[in-house]
Amino acid sequence: xxxxxxxxxVGDGHQTRDVLELARLGKVxxxxxxxxxxxxxxFSCTVMITxxxxxxLFVISFMNGGLAGSVYGxxxxxxxxxxxFATMGELASMLPTAGGQYHWISRLAPxxxxxxxxxxxxxxxxxxxxxxxASGGFICANLIQGMAxxxxxxxxxxxxxxxxxxxxxxFLAVFINTIVSRALPKIESLIMILHxxxxxxxxxxxxxxxxxxxxxxxxxxxxNGGGWPTTGLSFFIGLLxxxxxxxxxxxxxxxxxxxxxxxxxxxxxxxxxxxxxGIMGFGMLxxxxxxxxxxxxxxxxxTGYPFLAIFQQGVSSTGGALAMAGIITTLAIVAIIxxxxxxxxxxWSFARDRGIPGWRLVSSVNERNSIPVIAILVTTVIACxxxxxxxxxxxxxxxxxxxxxxxxxxxYLIGNGLLLWRRLAGHIHNSxxxxxxxxxxxxxxxxxxxxxxxxxxxxNAFGCAFLLIVLTFSCFPAENHPTSSTMNYVVVMEGGILIxxxxxxxxxxxxxxxxxxxxxxx
Numbered sequence: 001x002x003x004x005x006x007x008x009x010v011g012d013g014h015q016t017r018d019v020l021e022l023a024r025l026g027k028v029x030x031x032x033x034x035x036x037x038x039x040x041x042x043f044s045c046t047v048m049i050t051x052x053x054x055x056x057l058f059v060i061s062f063m064n065g066g067l068a069g070s071v072y073g074x075x076x077x078x079x080x081x082x083x084x085f086a087t088m089g090e091l092a093s094m095l096p097t098a099g100g101q102y103h104w105i106s107r108l109a110p111x112x113x114x115x116x117x118x119x120x121x122x123x124x125x126x127x128x129x130x131x132x133x134a135s136g137g138f139i140c141a142n143l144i145q146g147m148a149x150x151x152x153x154x155x156x157x158x159x160x161x162x163x164x165x166x167x168x169x170x171f172l173a174v175f176i177n178t179i180v181s182r183a184l185p186k187i188e189s190l191i192m193i194l195h196x197x198x199x200x201x202x203x204x205x206x207x208x209x210x211x212x213x214x215x216x217x218x219x220x221x222x223x224n225g226g227g228w229p230t231t232g233l234s235f236f237i238g239l240l241x242x243x244x245x246x247x248x249x250x251x252x253x254x255x256x257x258x259x260x261x262x263x264x265x266x267x268x269x270x271x272x273x274x275x276x277x278g279i280m281g282f283g284m285l286x287x288x289x290x291x292x293x294x295x296x297x298x299x300x301x302x303t304g305y306p307f308l309a310i311f312q313q314g315v316s317s318t319g320g321a322l323a324m325a326g327i328i329t330t331l332a333i334v335a336i337i338x339x340x341x342x343x344x345x346x347x348w349s350f351a352r353d354r355g356i357p358g359w360r361l362v363s364s365v366n367e368r369n370s371i372p373v374i375a376i377l378v379t380t381v382i383a384c385x386x387x388x389x390x391x392x393x394x395x396x397x398x399x400x401x402x403x404x405x406x407x408x409x410x411x412y413l414i415g416n417g418l419l420l421w422r423r424l425a426g427h428i429h430n431s432x433x434x435x436x437x438x439x440x441x442x443x444x445x446x447x448x449x450x451x452x453x454x455x456x457x458x459x460n461a462f463g464c465a466f467l468l469i470v471l472t473f474s475c476f477p478a479e480n481h482p483t484s485s486t487m488n489y490v491v492v493m494e495g496g497i498l499i500x501x502x503x504x505x506x507x508x509x510x511x512x513x514x515x516x517x518x519x520x521x522x
Contacts, residue, residue: 018096021263025097026518032370035259037268039185042192044252044273047338050281051199052331053245055307056139058288059299062306063478064238066223067213067289073235074285077242078278080466085249085274086451087416087460089267092253093447094428096262099349099516100253101125101411106515107444108418115515116505121411122350123501124494128407129343132248133170133379134386135404136332136339141165143329146303150312151322153302159391166387173336174380177344181371184341191334198327199280203287205324210291210314218289227480236473240405243470245281247405249274250412251342254349267449344379348372354512357504406474406490407497413467420460 015033022029035043054074061070097103102122109117144165145157176187224234252269256262292298293313301309307328311321351362366373422428422444429445451459477488505513 015260018260018262021096022257025095025103026516027097027257028519029257030365030370031098031257031372033258033260033262034182034185035255035265036185037261037265039189040252040255040259040265040269041273041276042188042195043185043255043338043341044249044269045277046188046191046195046331046335047248047251047342048246048273048277049195049331049335050245050277051284052328052335053247054242054281054285055202055288055328056143056305056332057241057244058285059306060241060244060478061238062241063223063225064228064234066225067218067221067292069222069231069235069238070241070285070289071219073239074242074245074282077239077246078274078282080463080470081243081246081249082271082274082278083459083463083466084412084416085270086267087419087456087463088250088253088412089270089449090447090451090456091415091419092256092266092270093263093449094444096256096266096447097349097516098254098257098345099353100250100256100346101415102350102355103353103516104415105418108415108422115513117414118515119355119505119509119513120498120501121414122353122355123497124407125411126347126350126356127497128404128411129254129339129346130379130382131386131404131407133336133339133343134166134383136336137166137169137383137387138162138390140169140329140332140336142304143325143332146305146308147322147325147329149303150308150318150325157304163387163390166390167384169333169336170340170380170383172333173340174376176337177340177376178369178371178373181369184337188338191331191337194327194334195331196280198331199284201327202324203284205315205320206287206291206310209316210310211293212290213292215290218286226478229480236469237476237478239470240474242281243409243474244405246274246277247408248339248342250408251338254342254345257345263447264449340376340379344372344375347379348375351375353516354514355509357508359512403490403493403497406471406494409467409471409474410494413464413471416460416464416467420457420464423457423460 018033019029058070061073065073091104092100095104095107099122102118102125105121106114106118108114141162142157145155145162148155149157176184180187222231222235224231226234226237228234228237249270252259252266252273256266259265288307288310291310291314293310298306298309298313303309308321308325311324312318315321315324347356348363348365350356351359353359356362362375362378363372364374365371427444429443450456475488475491477486479486482488501509
């Protein structure tokens with residue numbers, strides 16, 4: 001175990017702070033800090049691709065909620081996500097590490113449970129992000145096939161073709177994350193430009209060319225397409241659509257050790273990206289709902305994506321619809337670049353703390369370009385293997401998609417809940433106050449990003465309530481009285497992962513995982 005003296009830290013103010021903050025967490029800096037605020041804002045926006053996701057996921061809230069339910073469900077999901085990540089920004093400022101949730105919990109949980117609880121959250125976050133990569137590739141492959149059907153109605157997509165397309169998308173993202181990794185901040189900035197320009201390229205034709213519906217319908221007409229006992233229950237089940245659209249907002253957290261001035265930039269990037277993406281997502285949602293046209297024809301589209309039929313109806317041109325769809329598909333494909341970056345850093349960090357099998361190999365960092373190449377390759381292999389499930393059953397693979405949200409949101413809830421307990425108990429000191437050396441491992445102090453009280457406590461509590469609602473209804477199927485093919489098996493999948501994690505912990509993990517490893521001391 002190394003030792004850092006304050007006098008040995010050189011560089012500008014931000015570099016010094018980054019080194020010291022990481023050292024206080026017991027970590028040695030090994031990754032290059034290539035990201036600044038604008039490049040990380042671009043990274044965060046393109047991780048979520050909210051307005052793009054609104055298009056290919058809006059049918060979820062439309063079927064359970066209708067026109068008005070889609071509008072109010074998006075607003076609720078937007079406010080809830082903003083609340084959750086304002087609180088997570090406080091945590092990221094206190095403890096700016098790539099491990100994120102499991103590292104925070106190792107400091108926030110009571111001593112008697114912190115080791116095991118942080119271990120379980122580490123597994124949930126790792127598997128959640130691995131599922132994000134696989135599900136993102138699946139969506140991209142389906143979008144490509146949907147465009148093929150739109151251009152050639154005689155084409156019938158095959159599951160094995162979906163898997164091969166998924167592999168192609170993943171390999172492209174891996175190439176950028178490894179071979180040209182040094183250019184990643186610039187690439188993310190270019191993608192951000194496309195993200196904004198593409199928004200207007202889709203929005204303007206829909207608004208000016210498509211027949212427009214009535215505002216009274218968009219803001220007052222609810223629908224219970226799932227056949228649930230009440231429209232209110234149907235509305236909450238439909239929340240999964242807009243919640244998916246804001247998924248992956250913690251991607252910036254797992255890039256913390258590659259960001260300059262991380263304790264300030266990470267929370268700002270997360271919050272500003274949710275605000276910006278929320279504005280664009282809400283605008284696109286309204287444009288689609290006003291332009292929906294013939295609902296029955298849209299929902300029965302052979303492409304598998306109703307928004308493609310809305311495009312075709314709206315611009316009265318298959319070629320124009322394909323051009324618009326090409327923008328969406330391109331942005332979804334380049335989002336995989338950010339997802340693999342975040343997923344691999346999370347995997348690398350947990351391996352660094354000896355939480356997974358093969359941790360010695362996975363935690364290695366390439367000396368030439370200072371990136372976790374092995375973690376990137378493992379993430380690639382996992383995504384490719386998960387995609388094979390689709391060949392046997394697309395229903396089973398859909399549960400992998402649901403797992404990506406359920407696993408991550410569970411980790412958010414535990415972290416947010418423990419922070420709420422700590423702040424109500426008065427265990428967190430102001431950063432300007434001298435820390436009591438008698439507190440030992442219990443030492444907690446606020447970072448540079450903090451919501452003023454009582455706003456911070458109220459926001460923290462609201463975020464926990466929102467997460468409980470999301471997790472509860474994420475376990476419901478889309479329709480009442482489901483069959484075996486429409487049942488939601490996410491509880492079974494997440495339970496299975498936790499059982500495997502516990503078995504590994506009891507046999508091997510408890511011997512190697514002691515919580516975040518202390519590599520260096522101040």
